[in-house]
Amino acid sequence: MSEQKQPGLIRDSFPVGPLQCNCTIIGDPISKKCIVIDPGGDADLILSRAQSQGLTIVALIHTHAHLDHFLASGELKEKTGAPIYLHKEDQFLWDALETQCRMFGVPYKPVPPPDFWLKDDEQLPCCNGVAMHTPGHSPGSMSFWFGDDKLLIAGDTLFRGAIGRTDLWGGDFATIEKSIKTRLYTLDEEAVVVTGHGPDTTIGAEIRGNMVVRG
Structure with missing residues:
Protein backbone atom coordinates (compact mmCIF):
# COMPACT_ATOMS: atom_id res chain seq x y z
CA MET A 1 0.00 0.00 0.00
CA SER A 2 1.54 3.34 -1.06
CA GLU A 3 2.11 6.02 1.53
CA GLN A 4 -0.27 8.95 1.19
CA LYS A 5 1.55 12.24 0.63
CA GLN A 6 0.67 15.08 2.96
CA PRO A 7 -0.75 18.17 1.22
CA GLY A 8 1.63 21.11 0.90
CA LEU A 9 1.46 24.26 2.95
CA ILE A 10 -0.93 27.05 2.11
CA ARG A 11 1.13 30.08 1.09
CA ASP A 12 -0.27 33.52 0.31
CA SER A 13 2.19 36.38 -0.26
CA PHE A 14 1.04 39.90 -1.12
CA PRO A 15 2.28 43.51 -0.71
CA VAL A 16 0.86 45.59 2.13
CA GLY A 17 1.26 49.01 3.67
CA PRO A 18 2.65 52.30 2.39
CA LEU A 19 6.04 50.77 1.51
CA GLN A 20 4.58 47.62 -0.09
CA CYS A 21 6.28 45.07 2.13
CA ASN A 22 5.53 41.47 1.19
CA CYS A 23 3.36 39.91 3.89
CA THR A 24 3.11 36.11 3.84
CA ILE A 25 0.48 33.84 5.35
CA ILE A 26 1.73 30.28 5.88
CA GLY A 27 -1.03 27.83 6.75
CA ASP A 28 -1.25 24.18 7.72
CA PRO A 29 -3.92 22.55 5.50
CA ILE A 30 -4.72 19.96 8.17
CA SER A 31 -4.89 21.95 11.41
CA LYS A 32 -5.93 25.17 9.65
CA LYS A 33 -3.54 27.11 11.87
CA CYS A 34 -1.41 29.78 10.24
CA ILE A 35 1.34 32.26 10.93
CA VAL A 36 1.59 35.75 9.46
CA ILE A 37 5.11 36.83 8.54
CA ASP A 38 5.79 40.58 8.28
CA PRO A 39 2.32 42.16 8.75
CA GLY A 40 3.46 45.51 7.39
CA GLY A 41 0.07 47.17 7.09
CA ASP A 42 -3.54 46.62 5.99
CA ALA A 43 -4.59 44.52 8.99
CA ASP A 44 -8.14 43.95 7.71
CA LEU A 45 -6.83 42.69 4.36
CA ILE A 46 -4.45 40.24 6.07
CA LEU A 47 -7.20 38.97 8.35
CA SER A 48 -9.70 38.56 5.52
CA ARG A 49 -7.20 36.64 3.36
CA ALA A 50 -6.50 34.23 6.21
CA GLN A 51 -10.18 33.80 6.97
CA SER A 52 -11.06 33.25 3.30
CA GLN A 53 -8.98 30.06 3.43
CA GLY A 54 -10.43 28.96 6.76
CA LEU A 55 -7.19 29.71 8.62
CA THR A 56 -6.73 30.83 12.23
CA ILE A 57 -3.77 33.13 12.93
CA VAL A 58 -1.69 31.76 15.81
CA ALA A 59 1.46 33.91 15.55
CA LEU A 60 2.73 37.19 14.11
CA ILE A 61 6.34 36.64 13.10
CA HIS A 62 8.82 39.28 11.92
CA THR A 63 11.91 39.02 9.77
CA HIS A 64 13.16 42.26 11.34
CA ALA A 65 11.92 45.43 12.98
CA HIS A 66 11.93 48.12 10.31
CA LEU A 67 8.60 49.94 10.36
CA ASP A 68 7.31 48.62 7.02
CA HIS A 69 7.37 45.04 8.32
CA PHE A 70 5.16 45.48 11.41
CA LEU A 71 2.80 48.42 10.96
CA ALA A 72 -0.25 46.12 11.33
CA SER A 73 1.13 43.98 14.15
CA GLY A 74 -0.61 45.80 16.99
CA GLU A 75 -4.01 45.80 15.30
CA LEU A 76 -3.72 42.13 14.34
CA LYS A 77 -2.71 41.13 17.84
CA PRO A 107 1.31 57.58 10.51
CA TYR A 108 2.32 56.11 13.86
CA LYS A 109 0.20 53.36 15.42
CA PRO A 110 1.37 52.06 18.83
CA VAL A 111 2.54 48.45 18.83
CA PRO A 112 2.92 46.34 21.99
CA PRO A 113 6.29 44.79 22.82
CA PRO A 114 7.10 41.35 21.40
CA ASP A 115 5.80 38.37 23.36
CA PHE A 116 8.61 36.00 22.34
CA TRP A 117 12.22 36.41 21.24
CA LEU A 118 13.14 34.23 18.28
CA LYS A 119 16.37 32.24 18.38
CA ASP A 120 18.48 30.74 15.61
CA ASP A 121 17.30 27.27 14.55
CA GLU A 122 14.12 27.61 16.62
CA GLN A 123 11.02 25.73 15.46
CA LEU A 124 8.17 28.06 14.52
CA PRO A 125 4.74 27.65 16.20
CA CYS A 126 3.27 25.72 13.25
CA CYS A 127 3.86 24.57 9.67
CA ASN A 128 7.28 22.97 10.41
CA GLY A 129 9.16 26.19 9.81
CA VAL A 130 12.59 26.94 11.25
CA ALA A 131 13.95 30.37 12.18
CA MET A 132 17.38 31.27 10.81
CA HIS A 133 19.33 34.23 12.19
CA THR A 134 20.63 36.03 9.08
CA PRO A 135 21.92 39.41 10.33
CA GLY A 136 23.30 42.18 8.16
CA HIS A 137 20.28 44.18 7.01
CA SER A 138 19.66 44.63 10.73
CA PRO A 139 21.31 42.94 13.71
CA GLY A 140 18.29 40.73 14.37
CA SER A 141 17.25 39.92 10.81
CA MET A 142 15.72 36.46 10.46
CA SER A 143 14.83 34.20 7.55
CA PHE A 144 12.32 31.35 7.81
CA TRP A 145 12.86 27.97 6.16
CA PHE A 146 10.10 25.49 5.35
CA GLY A 147 12.20 22.58 4.18
CA ASP A 148 9.41 20.14 3.29
CA ASP A 149 8.02 22.68 0.82
CA LYS A 150 11.38 24.13 -0.31
CA LEU A 151 10.25 27.60 0.70
CA LEU A 152 12.31 30.43 2.21
CA ILE A 153 10.93 33.69 3.58
CA ALA A 154 13.99 35.96 3.36
CA GLY A 155 12.69 39.34 4.48
CA ASP A 156 15.03 42.10 3.38
CA THR A 157 18.14 39.91 3.45
CA LEU A 158 17.88 38.66 -0.15
CA PHE A 159 16.05 40.05 -3.18
CA ARG A 160 15.86 39.01 -6.81
CA GLY A 161 19.23 40.10 -8.17
CA ALA A 162 19.99 42.21 -5.09
CA ILE A 163 20.34 42.22 -1.30
CA GLY A 164 18.95 44.30 1.54
CA ARG A 165 20.49 47.71 2.11
CA THR A 166 23.06 47.95 4.88
CA ASP A 167 23.13 51.73 5.43
CA LEU A 168 20.26 51.75 7.93
CA TRP A 169 20.49 51.32 11.72
CA GLY A 170 22.75 48.38 12.58
CA GLY A 171 23.28 47.28 8.97
CA ASP A 172 26.60 45.82 7.85
CA PHE A 173 27.61 44.56 4.39
CA ALA A 174 30.19 41.99 5.52
CA THR A 175 27.63 40.51 7.91
CA ILE A 176 24.82 40.23 5.35
CA GLU A 177 27.21 38.76 2.81
CA LYS A 178 28.21 36.07 5.30
CA SER A 179 24.57 35.36 6.16
CA ILE A 180 23.67 34.90 2.51
CA LYS A 181 26.67 32.77 1.59
CA THR A 182 26.81 30.53 4.65
CA ARG A 183 23.10 30.18 5.46
CA LEU A 184 20.89 30.93 2.45
CA TYR A 185 23.07 29.73 -0.42
CA THR A 186 23.49 26.36 1.30
CA LEU A 187 19.76 25.64 0.99
CA ASP A 188 18.16 23.63 -1.83
CA GLU A 189 18.75 25.47 -5.11
CA GLU A 190 15.18 24.76 -6.19
CA ALA A 191 13.77 26.54 -3.14
CA VAL A 192 11.45 29.47 -3.79
CA VAL A 193 12.52 32.66 -2.03
CA VAL A 194 9.84 35.11 -0.90
CA THR A 195 11.60 38.45 -0.67
CA GLY A 196 10.72 41.39 1.56
CA HIS A 197 9.80 43.53 -1.45
CA GLY A 198 9.24 42.66 -5.09
CA PRO A 199 8.99 39.31 -6.89
CA ASP A 200 9.93 35.83 -5.74
CA THR A 201 13.17 34.22 -6.85
CA THR A 202 14.97 30.91 -6.21
CA ILE A 203 18.13 30.06 -4.31
CA GLY A 204 19.74 28.69 -7.48
CA ALA A 205 18.95 31.82 -9.50
CA GLU A 206 20.61 34.01 -6.88
CA ILE A 207 23.68 31.78 -6.51
CA ARG A 208 24.29 32.09 -10.24
CA GLY A 209 22.92 35.52 -11.05
CA ASN A 210 23.00 37.83 -8.02
CA MET A 211 25.58 40.49 -8.90
CA VAL A 212 25.99 41.70 -5.32
CA VAL A 213 26.63 38.39 -3.54
CA ARG A 214 27.69 35.58 -5.88
CA GLY A 215 27.52 31.97 -4.82
Whole structure:
Protein backbone atom coordinates (compact mmCIF):
# COMPACT_ATOMS: atom_id res chain seq x y z
CA MET A 1 0.00 0.00 0.00
CA SER A 2 1.54 3.34 -1.06
CA GLU A 3 2.11 6.02 1.53
CA GLN A 4 -0.27 8.95 1.19
CA LYS A 5 1.55 12.24 0.63
CA GLN A 6 0.67 15.08 2.96
CA PRO A 7 -0.75 18.17 1.22
CA GLY A 8 1.63 21.11 0.90
CA LEU A 9 1.46 24.26 2.95
CA ILE A 10 -0.93 27.05 2.11
CA ARG A 11 1.13 30.08 1.09
CA ASP A 12 -0.27 33.52 0.31
CA SER A 13 2.19 36.38 -0.26
CA PHE A 14 1.04 39.90 -1.12
CA PRO A 15 2.28 43.51 -0.71
CA VAL A 16 0.86 45.59 2.13
CA GLY A 17 1.26 49.01 3.67
CA PRO A 18 2.65 52.30 2.39
CA LEU A 19 6.04 50.77 1.51
CA GLN A 20 4.58 47.62 -0.09
CA CYS A 21 6.28 45.07 2.13
CA ASN A 22 5.53 41.47 1.19
CA CYS A 23 3.36 39.91 3.89
CA THR A 24 3.11 36.11 3.84
CA ILE A 25 0.48 33.84 5.35
CA ILE A 26 1.73 30.28 5.88
CA GLY A 27 -1.03 27.83 6.75
CA ASP A 28 -1.25 24.18 7.72
CA PRO A 29 -3.92 22.55 5.50
CA ILE A 30 -4.72 19.96 8.17
CA SER A 31 -4.89 21.95 11.41
CA LYS A 32 -5.93 25.17 9.65
CA LYS A 33 -3.54 27.11 11.87
CA CYS A 34 -1.41 29.78 10.24
CA ILE A 35 1.34 32.26 10.93
CA VAL A 36 1.59 35.75 9.46
CA ILE A 37 5.11 36.83 8.54
CA ASP A 38 5.79 40.58 8.28
CA PRO A 39 2.32 42.16 8.75
CA GLY A 40 3.46 45.51 7.39
CA GLY A 41 0.07 47.17 7.09
CA ASP A 42 -3.54 46.62 5.99
CA ALA A 43 -4.59 44.52 8.99
CA ASP A 44 -8.14 43.95 7.71
CA LEU A 45 -6.83 42.69 4.36
CA ILE A 46 -4.45 40.24 6.07
CA LEU A 47 -7.20 38.97 8.35
CA SER A 48 -9.70 38.56 5.52
CA ARG A 49 -7.20 36.64 3.36
CA ALA A 50 -6.50 34.23 6.21
CA GLN A 51 -10.18 33.80 6.97
CA SER A 52 -11.06 33.25 3.30
CA GLN A 53 -8.98 30.06 3.43
CA GLY A 54 -10.43 28.96 6.76
CA LEU A 55 -7.19 29.71 8.62
CA THR A 56 -6.73 30.83 12.23
CA ILE A 57 -3.77 33.13 12.93
CA VAL A 58 -1.69 31.76 15.81
CA ALA A 59 1.46 33.91 15.55
CA LEU A 60 2.73 37.19 14.11
CA ILE A 61 6.34 36.64 13.10
CA HIS A 62 8.82 39.28 11.92
CA THR A 63 11.91 39.02 9.77
CA HIS A 64 13.16 42.26 11.34
CA ALA A 65 11.92 45.43 12.98
CA HIS A 66 11.93 48.12 10.31
CA LEU A 67 8.60 49.94 10.36
CA ASP A 68 7.31 48.62 7.02
CA HIS A 69 7.37 45.04 8.32
CA PHE A 70 5.16 45.48 11.41
CA LEU A 71 2.80 48.42 10.96
CA ALA A 72 -0.25 46.12 11.33
CA SER A 73 1.13 43.98 14.15
CA GLY A 74 -0.61 45.80 16.99
CA GLU A 75 -4.01 45.80 15.30
CA LEU A 76 -3.72 42.13 14.34
CA LYS A 77 -2.71 41.13 17.84
CA GLU A 78 -5.70 43.04 19.21
CA LYS A 79 -8.09 41.30 16.80
CA THR A 80 -6.67 37.77 16.97
CA GLY A 81 -4.80 37.48 20.26
CA ALA A 82 -1.83 36.06 18.34
CA PRO A 83 1.56 36.66 20.01
CA ILE A 84 4.34 38.71 18.40
CA TYR A 85 7.75 37.16 17.62
CA LEU A 86 11.02 39.01 16.91
CA HIS A 87 14.76 38.48 17.37
CA LYS A 88 16.06 40.18 20.50
CA GLU A 89 18.79 42.09 18.67
CA ASP A 90 16.15 44.14 16.84
CA GLN A 91 14.43 45.30 20.02
CA PHE A 92 16.05 48.75 19.71
CA LEU A 93 14.33 49.19 16.33
CA TRP A 94 11.00 47.95 17.69
CA ASP A 95 11.24 50.42 20.56
CA ALA A 96 11.89 53.24 18.05
CA LEU A 97 8.80 52.66 15.90
CA GLU A 98 7.47 56.18 16.43
CA THR A 99 10.82 57.68 15.39
CA GLN A 100 10.98 55.44 12.31
CA CYS A 101 7.46 56.44 11.27
CA ARG A 102 8.26 60.11 11.69
CA MET A 103 11.40 59.82 9.55
CA PHE A 104 9.49 58.16 6.70
CA GLY A 105 6.32 60.26 7.02
CA VAL A 106 4.15 57.28 7.95
CA PRO A 107 1.31 57.58 10.51
CA TYR A 108 2.32 56.11 13.86
CA LYS A 109 0.20 53.36 15.42
CA PRO A 110 1.37 52.06 18.83
CA VAL A 111 2.54 48.45 18.83
CA PRO A 112 2.92 46.34 21.99
CA PRO A 113 6.29 44.79 22.82
CA PRO A 114 7.10 41.35 21.40
CA ASP A 115 5.80 38.37 23.36
CA PHE A 116 8.61 36.00 22.34
CA TRP A 117 12.22 36.41 21.24
CA LEU A 118 13.14 34.23 18.28
CA LYS A 119 16.37 32.24 18.38
CA ASP A 120 18.48 30.74 15.61
CA ASP A 121 17.30 27.27 14.55
CA GLU A 122 14.12 27.61 16.62
CA GLN A 123 11.02 25.73 15.46
CA LEU A 124 8.17 28.06 14.52
CA PRO A 125 4.74 27.65 16.20
CA CYS A 126 3.27 25.72 13.25
CA CYS A 127 3.86 24.57 9.67
CA ASN A 128 7.28 22.97 10.41
CA GLY A 129 9.16 26.19 9.81
CA VAL A 130 12.59 26.94 11.25
CA ALA A 131 13.95 30.37 12.18
CA MET A 132 17.38 31.27 10.81
CA HIS A 133 19.33 34.23 12.19
CA THR A 134 20.63 36.03 9.08
CA PRO A 135 21.92 39.41 10.33
CA GLY A 136 23.30 42.18 8.16
CA HIS A 137 20.28 44.18 7.01
CA SER A 138 19.66 44.63 10.73
CA PRO A 139 21.31 42.94 13.71
CA GLY A 140 18.29 40.73 14.37
CA SER A 141 17.25 39.92 10.81
CA MET A 142 15.72 36.46 10.46
CA SER A 143 14.83 34.20 7.55
CA PHE A 144 12.32 31.35 7.81
CA TRP A 145 12.86 27.97 6.16
CA PHE A 146 10.10 25.49 5.35
CA GLY A 147 12.20 22.58 4.18
CA ASP A 148 9.41 20.14 3.29
CA ASP A 149 8.02 22.68 0.82
CA LYS A 150 11.38 24.13 -0.31
CA LEU A 151 10.25 27.60 0.70
CA LEU A 152 12.31 30.43 2.21
CA ILE A 153 10.93 33.69 3.58
CA ALA A 154 13.99 35.96 3.36
CA GLY A 155 12.69 39.34 4.48
CA ASP A 156 15.03 42.10 3.38
CA THR A 157 18.14 39.91 3.45
CA LEU A 158 17.88 38.66 -0.15
CA PHE A 159 16.05 40.05 -3.18
CA ARG A 160 15.86 39.01 -6.81
CA GLY A 161 19.23 40.10 -8.17
CA ALA A 162 19.99 42.21 -5.09
CA ILE A 163 20.34 42.22 -1.30
CA GLY A 164 18.95 44.30 1.54
CA ARG A 165 20.49 47.71 2.11
CA THR A 166 23.06 47.95 4.88
CA ASP A 167 23.13 51.73 5.43
CA LEU A 168 20.26 51.75 7.93
CA TRP A 169 20.49 51.32 11.72
CA GLY A 170 22.75 48.38 12.58
CA GLY A 171 23.28 47.28 8.97
CA ASP A 172 26.60 45.82 7.85
CA PHE A 173 27.61 44.56 4.39
CA ALA A 174 30.19 41.99 5.52
CA THR A 175 27.63 40.51 7.91
CA ILE A 176 24.82 40.23 5.35
CA GLU A 177 27.21 38.76 2.81
CA LYS A 178 28.21 36.07 5.30
CA SER A 179 24.57 35.36 6.16
CA ILE A 180 23.67 34.90 2.51
CA LYS A 181 26.67 32.77 1.59
CA THR A 182 26.81 30.53 4.65
CA ARG A 183 23.10 30.18 5.46
CA LEU A 184 20.89 30.93 2.45
CA TYR A 185 23.07 29.73 -0.42
CA THR A 186 23.49 26.36 1.30
CA LEU A 187 19.76 25.64 0.99
CA ASP A 188 18.16 23.63 -1.83
CA GLU A 189 18.75 25.47 -5.11
CA GLU A 190 15.18 24.76 -6.19
CA ALA A 191 13.77 26.54 -3.14
CA VAL A 192 11.45 29.47 -3.79
CA VAL A 193 12.52 32.66 -2.03
CA VAL A 194 9.84 35.11 -0.90
CA THR A 195 11.60 38.45 -0.67
CA GLY A 196 10.72 41.39 1.56
CA HIS A 197 9.80 43.53 -1.45
CA GLY A 198 9.24 42.66 -5.09
CA PRO A 199 8.99 39.31 -6.89
CA ASP A 200 9.93 35.83 -5.74
CA THR A 201 13.17 34.22 -6.85
CA THR A 202 14.97 30.91 -6.21
CA ILE A 203 18.13 30.06 -4.31
CA GLY A 204 19.74 28.69 -7.48
CA ALA A 205 18.95 31.82 -9.50
CA GLU A 206 20.61 34.01 -6.88
CA ILE A 207 23.68 31.78 -6.51
CA ARG A 208 24.29 32.09 -10.24
CA GLY A 209 22.92 35.52 -11.05
CA ASN A 210 23.00 37.83 -8.02
CA MET A 211 25.58 40.49 -8.90
CA VAL A 212 25.99 41.70 -5.32
CA VAL A 213 26.63 38.39 -3.54
CA ARG A 214 27.69 35.58 -5.88
CA GLY A 215 27.52 31.97 -4.82
